[in-house]
Amino acid sequence: MKWTTAAVPIGVVAIVLMLVVPMPAMLLDLLIGLNIAVSLLILLVAMSIKRPLDFAVFPSAILIATLLRLALNVSSTRLVLSDGYAGAVIEAFGHFVIGGSLVVGLVVFLILVVIQFVVITKGAERVAEVGARFTLDAMPGKQMAIDADLNAGLITEAQARKRRAEVTAEADFYGSMDGASKFVKGDAIAAIIIVLVNLVGGLVMGMVQNGMSAGDAVSTYSLLAVGDGLTSMVPALLLSTATGIVVTRSAADGELGEDLLGQLGRTKQPLRIAGAGLIVLGLMPGLPKLPFMLTGALMLFLASRVKDLPPVDADEAAPAADEPSPDSPEAIAEKMRVDPLELEVAFDLVELVDTARGGDLLDRVKALRRKVAMDTGLVIPLVRTRDNLDLPASQYVVWLNGVPVAKGTSPAGTVLAIGDSLDGLPGKPTREPVFGLAAKWVPAELQRQAEMAGATVVDRSSVITTHLAEVVRQNAAQLLGREDVKLLLEMVRRSHPVVVEELTGGGLSLGQVQQVLQALLEEGVSIRDLVRIFEALSLRAKTATDLDSLVEAARAALGPAISHPYVTDDEKLYVMTLDPGFEQRLLAAVRQSEQGAVLALDAGMVDALARGASDLLDDAEKLGITALLVCSPQVRPALSRLMRQVVARCTVISYAEVSRTAQIETIGVVNGAVALA
Known part of the structure; x- marks a missing residue:
C-alpha cells in the first residue's frame, strides 16, 4: 500500500483517538501549528483553482480539518481545566490578543467570532445551498442538451459520456458542499461554546479547586480561554474563507488573483472615476487630505497604465476576423449550397423553435436523427431549421435537396385531436398529415375535454416532428x-x-x-x-x-429480419399470396431493362393486380393489421418495382424473407382477375 493511500486513514484514526486520550502540551503546540498550516494550504489551493470541480475533494477536506480542530479543542480544554496550562502557543495567542486589557481582548475576540460566524460562514452556507439547488434543477436540462448534441452528431459517444460524467460530478460536488458548509457552521458554534466552557469552568476550577482569588482566576483562565479560542478561530476563519471562495467561484481561464485584478482593471473609465472621486473627497473641508489624495493619485496612475480591452475575447474575435465578406465567392457559395433536409416555419411558429420561450422543436428534431438511425440504419444529415416570413400563418414546409416535398399547418394556441367523434369540440377540421386520419385543431385549453371524448391529442411540435419523420422514412434512399x-x-x-x-x-x-x-x-x-x-x-x-x-x-x-418489424405482439405475420398460375404468368413476363427487372404486363392485368392487392390491404387496415405480399424470389424484384408505382403502400417480400418464428396468417390470394378473400 502506498503511503499516500494509508496516510489519511491513519490520520483520521489518530484524530479520533485525540478526543479521548490525553495529550502533552508540547505535542499540542505542534498539532496546532499543523492545523493552521493545513488550513492556510486549503485556502491557497481554493484561490488557485479555475473551477470548483478542480478541487473536488474539498468537502472531505473540510470534514477532516473540522474534526482535527475539534479534537484539538477537546485536548486543550482538558489541559486548561486540569493543569491551568495548555502549551506555549495558546498562551502566546492569549497574551497577543488580550495584551494589557482583558476587556479589549474579549471584545476583539468577539469581533473575530462575529466575522467568522455571521459574515463568512453564514454567507458561504447560503451560497452553497443555492448552488446545490440550482445545479440539481439544471441537471436534467444539461443531460438533454448532451443527448441532443449526440443525436445531432456534434459530439461522439465518448465525449457524451465524459460530459455526462462532468454533469454528475458537478451535481455531486455542490450537493456535498451544501452538507460540508454545515460542518463549518457547526464548528463555529462549537468554538464559541468551548470558549465559554473554558471561561466558566476555569473560574470554578481556579477558585474552588486551586484556591485562587477571583481576579487571579479571571486573569489566568480568560487568557487561556481566549488563546485556545483564537488558535481554533484562525484556521476556522481560513477554512470558511476557502469555502466561500470555492462555492462562489465560476469557471474561468485563470486563477482567482489573475482574474480579479484583470477584470477590475479591464478598462480605464472606472479607475478614472474612482480616482477623481477620492481626490474630491480629499478637497472637502474637515476631511484628511493625505490618505484620499494618495489613493486617488494611485487610481489615476493605474488608469494611465491600463489599455482598454475589446468587448469580446481575442479567441472569440479571431474567427470573426477570418470570416469571408458577404460578397466574397466563399460567402456566395455558402448561400448557394443546397441542404439535404430543411424545415421552414412561418413567423408564428418561431416560438416552437425558441428555447427561451419554452420551444422544444429543435430538440425533438435532433432526437429524430437518433430514432431514424435506430429504425433504418440511416444517419440522416442535420436538419436545417429556419423561419420564412413569406409563408402563410401557421404553415411549415419540409424541403428535400432544395425541393419542397411536404407541408402542413400548426395553428398557435391549439392541439391536434385525432378521432372520429370530434363533432362536439370547437375547432378547425383537418387531416392528420401522416396517415390522413380525421382530426381537428382544438384550443389548447380544451385538451382535457378532447381526451375525455376519446380523441388522441398531439401537441404542435409532435405533429411537425412526426410529419418530418415520415418524410424522412419515405425519402431515406435520397438522403x-x-x-x-x-x-x-x-x-x-x-x-x-x-x-x-x-x-x-x-x-x-x-x-x-x-x-x-x-x-x-x-x-x-x-x-x-x-x-x-x-x-x-x-x-x-x-x-x-x-x-x-x-x-x-x-x-x-x-432473411427473416426483413419481415420481423411487421410481426404483431401476438407473434403473427399477416400475408397476401399470389395465385400459383398467376405467379407463373408473372414470372414469364419478367424482362431485364437498364433499371433492372420489370414486368411486361398489359394494362388490364396490371389494373387487376393493383385492385386485388389494394382491396386486401383495405380489409387488413380496417382490422388494424398490416399485411405483406409474398411471392417467389425470382419474381420479387420486378413485382416490387411495379407495386411501388401502382400501390405504394404494398410491401413485397419473398418466401425466404418470411419470419420463421411467427405464425403466418393468410388474408387472401391475388390473381390476374379478382382478389379472392
Whole structure:
C-alpha cells in the first residue's frame, strides 16, 4: 500500500483517538501549528483553482480539518481545566490578543467570532445551498442538451459520456458542499461554546479547586480561554474563507488573483472615476487630505497604465476576423449550397423553435436523427431549421435537396385531436398529415375535454416532428449520399476490417454499394446490419454485379429480419399470396431493362393486380393489421418495382424473407382477375 493511500486513514484514526486520550502540551503546540498550516494550504489551493470541480475533494477536506480542530479543542480544554496550562502557543495567542486589557481582548475576540460566524460562514452556507439547488434543477436540462448534441452528431459517444460524467460530478460536488458548509457552521458554534466552557469552568476550577482569588482566576483562565479560542478561530476563519471562495467561484481561464485584478482593471473609465472621486473627497473641508489624495493619485496612475480591452475575447474575435465578406465567392457559395433536409416555419411558429420561450422543436428534431438511425440504419444529415416570413400563418414546409416535398399547418394556441367523434369540440377540421386520419385543431385549453371524448391529442411540435419523420422514412434512399456510405464503411472497418477489405477488393465501387443500400431503404428494409449486407455483397460480386442481383443477395442475407418489424405482439405475420398460375404468368413476363427487372404486363392485368392487392390491404387496415405480399424470389424484384408505382403502400417480400418464428396468417390470394378473400 502506498503511503499516500494509508496516510489519511491513519490520520483520521489518530484524530479520533485525540478526543479521548490525553495529550502533552508540547505535542499540542505542534498539532496546532499543523492545523493552521493545513488550513492556510486549503485556502491557497481554493484561490488557485479555475473551477470548483478542480478541487473536488474539498468537502472531505473540510470534514477532516473540522474534526482535527475539534479534537484539538477537546485536548486543550482538558489541559486548561486540569493543569491551568495548555502549551506555549495558546498562551502566546492569549497574551497577543488580550495584551494589557482583558476587556479589549474579549471584545476583539468577539469581533473575530462575529466575522467568522455571521459574515463568512453564514454567507458561504447560503451560497452553497443555492448552488446545490440550482445545479440539481439544471441537471436534467444539461443531460438533454448532451443527448441532443449526440443525436445531432456534434459530439461522439465518448465525449457524451465524459460530459455526462462532468454533469454528475458537478451535481455531486455542490450537493456535498451544501452538507460540508454545515460542518463549518457547526464548528463555529462549537468554538464559541468551548470558549465559554473554558471561561466558566476555569473560574470554578481556579477558585474552588486551586484556591485562587477571583481576579487571579479571571486573569489566568480568560487568557487561556481566549488563546485556545483564537488558535481554533484562525484556521476556522481560513477554512470558511476557502469555502466561500470555492462555492462562489465560476469557471474561468485563470486563477482567482489573475482574474480579479484583470477584470477590475479591464478598462480605464472606472479607475478614472474612482480616482477623481477620492481626490474630491480629499478637497472637502474637515476631511484628511493625505490618505484620499494618495489613493486617488494611485487610481489615476493605474488608469494611465491600463489599455482598454475589446468587448469580446481575442479567441472569440479571431474567427470573426477570418470570416469571408458577404460578397466574397466563399460567402456566395455558402448561400448557394443546397441542404439535404430543411424545415421552414412561418413567423408564428418561431416560438416552437425558441428555447427561451419554452420551444422544444429543435430538440425533438435532433432526437429524430437518433430514432431514424435506430429504425433504418440511416444517419440522416442535420436538419436545417429556419423561419420564412413569406409563408402563410401557421404553415411549415419540409424541403428535400432544395425541393419542397411536404407541408402542413400548426395553428398557435391549439392541439391536434385525432378521432372520429370530434363533432362536439370547437375547432378547425383537418387531416392528420401522416396517415390522413380525421382530426381537428382544438384550443389548447380544451385538451382535457378532447381526451375525455376519446380523441388522441398531439401537441404542435409532435405533429411537425412526426410529419418530418415520415418524410424522412419515405425519402431515406435520397438522403443516403456518397459521403454517408463512406462513413458507414469506415464504421464497419473499425470492428470488421476483413469484411470491408473483401468488399472493396471484390470489384464493387462506392457508388455500387450506395445503390444497393438505397434500393434496400427504398423498399423499407433497415440497413443497420451492415456486416451481413457487406458479406453478402462481397460474395455475390464474384459472379454478378448487376443491381438486382446484389440487392437480392443482401436481402437473402438479412432473411427473416426483413419481415420481423411487421410481426404483431401476438407473434403473427399477416400475408397476401399470389395465385400459383398467376405467379407463373408473372414470372414469364419478367424482362431485364437498364433499371433492372420489370414486368411486361398489359394494362388490364396490371389494373387487376393493383385492385386485388389494394382491396386486401383495405380489409387488413380496417382490422388494424398490416399485411405483406409474398411471392417467389425470382419474381420479387420486378413485382416490387411495379407495386411501388401502382400501390405504394404494398410491401413485397419473398418466401425466404418470411419470419420463421411467427405464425403466418393468410388474408387472401391475388390473381390476374379478382382478389379472392
